[in-house]
Amino acid sequence: MQWETVIGLEIHAQLSTQSKIFSSASIAYGAEPNTQACALDLGMPGTLPVLNQEAVRLAVKFGLAIEAEIAAFSVFSRKNYFYPDLPKGYQISQFDLPIVGIGHIDITVDGEVKTIGVTRAHLEEDAGKSLHEDFQGMTGVDLNRAGTPLLEIVSEPDMRSAAEAVAYMKKIHTLVRYIEICDGNMQEGSFRCDANVSVRPVGQEEYGTRAEIKNLNSFKYIEKAINHEVERQIDILESGGKIVQETRLYDSNKNETRSMRSKEEANDYRYFPDPDLLPVEITEALLSEMKALLPELPEAKQQRFVDQYQLTVYDADILTSQRALADYYEAVVGVCGEAKLCANWVMGELSAGLNQQNLDITQSPVSAERLAGLLVRIADQTISGKIAKEVFEELWNGDEAADEVIDRKGLKQISDSGALEKIIDQIMADNQPQVEQFRAGKTKMLGFFVGSVMKQTQGKANPQEVNRLLQQKLKGE
């Protein structure tokens, strides 16, 4: 039988606020356990939540970016369950009235564009962390993360392969960083997802029973976990079994998912509106304010790069994958002017260097200004592309400007035909047999002469000029 995979994702994006969603404690990552938890975060009796308005603004920004309906009126609810890292015994979340309603985002897989529906996005608080190591059979609880603001972005079950799921997640990842509502740091858990996966026979309209895979925090794991889960479900169905609706955990070491709890064991969360918090009202004024704050979005930027810089869609896609990268590129082009040359260098030498040292574009040792200074010299033929790579190394490891390196190392290209003619004449005089061979029709001897000139000039000769002069002189013109 032919099977079709159906996937929906619930993405948790940690919002880039200063403080927690309902308290004034900091959300900075990596502090000593329980040093960023105030009385409210500890669930002390009598404490009350007060909504961080910045979290609301960031959620609205996201809604606008995916062209979603923003609820004029949304409500916080209590999701009740017991766990040691959930100090109040309930999580404050949004249930039937979320802040962001139906929206959409386009993904591209194998050149095909597909629109993925976003069902909703709601605000909620994160839980703390249970620490099972270092406590000799006991469990430690760190409540620093408790109360961190999250935006849970729920998709429609619109994805049909792990590749589509990854493309969607990457798209959202790019977007949240573009609009600066989330730092997207997956290692620190700032951006993670749960995947709802089911399969059904091709052609069947009804969805199959789904399993929810929890806490996927890398693009690689999402793909692996989904593919593994799809295989597992197909195996069960093909051997006559039934899929149980359940929550599963992905084990990246063993590359398998395993059951956490079934639907029967699932909690009844007993949601009800939190009486400690007023409904959230979004005014027209806030909407227009946030609209004005919205930067150029990735797709618009990509199209503009194609139109304005005559880049290929492929290049534009890469250069706009991060807002900081796009900004860097535009800063370079702004000085240098040669759009394609700049694109090649940003995507080539620069990106390779960054990848090698695991650096972000914002941490680049070569600023856009310095790179542009180098590329200007290629464009005006002061140096060749080959010499430029040598200069780039110097830029990467030092803090000189390209012109300083070129001067200090005497790398300026020799384009002066008088000087070049002198060198060529000498080489031809020293290599008469080769001159004869060329003149007898062995035109590939040209390479020998080019190489000799370059050797003589330590690569500084202008290759086009050398070529032109050699052709002229060898042919005896």
Next chain:
Amino acid sequence: MYNDSIKELAAKLQAKQISSVELTDYFLDRINRLDGGLNSVITLNTEGAKKAAVNADKIIAAGDAGILTGIPLLQKDIFCTEGLRTSCGSKMLDNFISPYSATVVEKLNQAGTVMLGKTNMDEFAMGSSNETSFYGSVQNPWDTSLVPGGSSGGSAAAVAARLAPIASGTDTGGSIRQPAAFCGITGIKPTYGLVSRYGMIAFASSLDQGGVMSKSAEDAAIMLEAMVGFDPKDSTSLERPVDDLSADLNKSIKGLTVGLPKEFFADDLDPAIRAKVDEAVDVLKSAGAIIKQISLPNIGLSVPAYYVVAPAECSANLSRFDGVRYGYRCDSPKDLEDLYKRSRGEGFGEEVKRRIMIGAYVLSAGYYDAYYKKAQQVRRLIRNDFIEAFKEVDIIASATAPSVAFGVGAKTDDPVSMYLSDIFTIGVNLAGLPGMSVPCGFVDDKPVGMQLIGNYFNEAKLLNVAHQYQQQTDWHTRVPTGFGQE
């Protein structure tokens, strides 16, 4: 001196006839001598009170005293007090020292009051007789075989016995007004959102409201004014200017309309109680008030609606008491589930557990619409009834409770009959309105209270009516036998 008003005490303090330290010692001594048979105070703040009194005396000496500077008071043990045990009447919090103080406590401290200690209460404010307290029941000073009402039974009994001039209370369904009535004192619960709930341990968040238990409306106005005000730490606190609550006390009530809801004066109302309320209404009438029959058609649904909404909220509010971070933890739990089950099973009393279970039930999948949602709809109907009524009248009057104080143990096995003792008070909480109880006589030597209900933010008007009533009557000055000497 035990029967002095705040104004009288303040005058003595400021005239240096007595120091705050002496006044504090006087009331601490009364508590030590007289509370043995009442059990109204469960934690004494002897050291803290003396320090606060010394400080108050300095402020008085410097001439910076306000009306409450140096005045002793008691706090209901539902308010978190930094460094002093806050038990909420529960074994669960028997060992709990709060790391911070409630806004109400801060405000009263800043006003210069001296906290003598914390008063007994029904466990987590769930009860109408103060019998659910982990610290044992409180006895009514008028007759120690009777309950003082609840849940602010400790504060009510203490003020009635003149162990403190004033005390704080909280009112979720009548917990200030009903014990005030049972103990023959004055109590006011203001409009929901006027007094900050920050640091007031939550029972039912949408209904809970702090307020005052005092001897008179005049004292209530002074203390309440020090408690109200917008608090950025409580999202449900209202951002509005603080009214001068004493300003209207002496205003004539001539021409003021008093509504008597026919549903509160039905045939099954105890005739002896009815007679006392009728007499009180006559006093208002002779002071010039116009009496009008009104109807609150949906008020009969208030007890059932309340017993869905309040337990639902409490079931979540009390989840934080899990034995993990503070409070009671069972001995040697074998795993997490055991820790939860036994800590909560052993730490909570029967009534609290009953309400948590009711609450979990009405919120569970498949029942939410039939119970919680429906109750919220009923709540809107009740609110609308009051809004309609206040288009016709200035205030509403009724009995505070359907009976006088009942015997200790009389209703402990019959929760529904216990719940019905709040039948006249609950609607006020569901609507979020201000309500008061003022003493209006005795039936068989047991105090009776008249409830006065005002429109939103009409605390000053309520206090005006109550004060004018108290100018014509002396029920509020009566002191129970055994407590009427220095």
